[in-house]
Amino acid sequence: MEFRGVRFFDPSPVRFHQQDQPNLGGIFMSINSETLVNHMNHEIAAIQPSDILAFNAEIANIPGIVRLTLGEPDFNxxxxxxxxxxxxxxADESHYAPSNGTLAxxxxxxxxxxAKYDVHYDPASEVIITAGATGGIYTALTSILNPGDEVLIPTPxxxxxxxIVKLSGATPVxxxxxxxxxxxxxxxxxxxLAAHPKTKAVVLNFPSNPTGVTYRHDDLKALAAVLADQPIFVLSDxxxxxxxxxxxxESIANYLPTQTILLNGVSKSHAMTGWRIGIMCAPKAITAQLGKIHQxxxxSTTTNAQAAATEALKNGLDDAxxxxxxxxxxxxxxxxxxxxxxxxxxxxEGAFYLFSKIPAGLPQNSMAFCRELAHEARVALIPGSSFGPGGEGYVRISYAASMADLKTAVTRLRTYVASKKQGA
Ligand SMILES: Cc1ncc(COP(=O)(O)O)c(C=O)c1O
Known part of the structure; x- marks a missing residue:
């Protein structure tokens, strides 16, 4: 039915409302929102909400639980x-900053x-200040990828x-x-690489979340030798x-300066997760393209947060x-x-996580184990399955928590493990 040119739908079931309805208060009930959901970017359906945040929320209300779940420095x-x-x-610095960040x-x-890693970028043309490293990751991947491309990702x-790879219509390998x-x-x-000729980029993250392992001089050199001279980006977080x-x-940008998009930031080094300031560096020609997506x-990111980050990086070289x-x-x-x-x-060897194998005799499904541990022992860890292939059977334990909390967690774990052994 039409009323002044607008067709009416019943908002609950997905079908047309056959009666003539007046427009009450100017709100047109024209189409069911569930129907519109099916019209959204199809790649969104392939994306799961973050398991880490979902699990953290799920166990948050267990009284007295010790949470060793999040990658959040417990320092101010x-x-x-x-x-x-x-x-x-x-000083009323309440205006837009330049899109790529203040020159300061x-x-x-x-x-x-x-000074820290001997990598060299021109501030005017090779650095973009992003909304956390996350903003840089989004900008870099969406700038690089076309549907059908492949991205090599070491897991966990x-x-x-x-x-973000999936959202771009590309395929993670x-x-x-x-x-x-x-x-x-x-x-x-x-x-x-040989088996995936459509590879557009390789992602590296070191020191690693969730394992804490990192790459040394010889590892980096050997990985760089495989990638050198290939039209492949290295997204290095x-x-x-x-x-x-x-x-x-050491940064991989030392070995592959022309191919690397380097991501860093102040979130972990200066306990500034909430300020949302990241750093993305790449050769000039690539930065010019990245800058368009960022823009x-x-x-631009928050002007006052940029002032804080300038101070952190200029005068807080050793704050970490x-x-x-x-x-x-x-x-x-x-x-x-x-x-x-x-x-x-x-x-x-880095970051603030341990990635531990769940001992035999305890539930080997990491989600089932973490749920049981949360409810029976009041200790929250993140299931290894959240970090992709190779993570199942493990748990990630964040030690960005006070020593007192870590000791309580260990005492509770000891009691839990002993009770399981007795029951076996
Ligand atoms: C490997 C890795 N990259 C990026 C981020 C996000 O950093 P930011 O808070 O600067 O966006 C995190 C946060 O935990 C991380 O672990």
Whole structure:
């Protein structure tokens, strides 16, 4: 039926409403929203909401639960950084920043990366300030990919890349590294590449979320040798570069400067997750293209947050050191305590996660195990299955939590494991 040219639908079932209806209060009930959902980008249906956030929300209301779930530093942003933001607000810096970021921040970011990792980018043409590293990952992948392309992804891995690859109509090709200590070997990369001629990009993340392993000089050189001279991008997410517990971090951009899109930021190095400032660097010609997508998606990131990040990167070169010492102490405690309980893990060399094998005799389905543990022992961990092939049978344990919480979690785990052994 039409009323002044508008057809009416019944909002509950998906069919036309046959009666003539007046327009009440100017609201036209023209089509059922469920019908419209089916008209949305079909790739969205292929994307699952983040398992990590869903599981974290699911167990949040269990009274007294200790959550070792999120990748969120339990430190506050350094005082000098907060002051810079306050001054920026008081100076009425409330206008749009240049789309790629203020030159002051791009310069501070380029100088930070040069001083720390000996990688060199021109602040004026090779650096973009993104909405967290996440914004950079989105911009980079959507700028690179066409439907039908393939992206090689070593797993287990932080799942965000997978969702964006799918959203772009491209196909993730997983390289399960669980048989090789969670390290991608040059052979595995070479073999996968040979079998996937449509490969447009390779994603690397090191130090790794969720395993904490990282790549050293020789690993990077060998991986770079496989990729050199091929028309393939390397999307290298090095957001945990300041949190390494052995050798200092090295970037793959040292070895493949022309092919690398480098992602970093202040979220983990300066405990600034909520400020949403990331850094994306690439050669000039590539940055010019990336800048278009960044411009048309976020315009620019928050001006005052950029002032804070400028201070962090310029005058807080070693702000991560205090946090790192604490994380390392917690890592050592947790690694030993979990090994004693039968949870074996690769010793993390960076980031703030342990990726531990669920001992035999306990539920081997990682989601079932984490649910049981949350309810029976009041300890929340993230199921390894959230991180792609190779993750099932493992759990991710974040030690970005106080030592007191870690000790409580270990005591509860000990009681839980003992009760399961008794019941067996
Ligand atoms: C590997 C990895 N990359 C990127 C991010 C997101 O960083 P940001 O908060 O700067 O967007 C995270 C957050 O946990 C991460 O673990």
């Amino acid at each position: 942003t350094p005082e000098h950084v907060k002051q810079a933001a306050i001054e920026s607000i008081e 921040l791009r310069t501070a970011a380029a100088e930070f990366l040069a 891995i932080f799942p965000l890349y997978i969702a 997983f390289m399960d590294t669980s048989d090789n200590g969670f390290v991608l070997s040059p052979d595995q990369l070479q073999t996968t 090095e957001i945990y570069s300041e949190l390494t517990y052995g050798e200092p971090h 048309f998606t976020v315009t 050191q205090v946090m790192k010492r604490e994380y390392q102490e917690r890592r050592d405690y947790l690694y030993d305590a979990l090994n004693d309980l039968g949870f074996q893990s690769a010793k993390p």
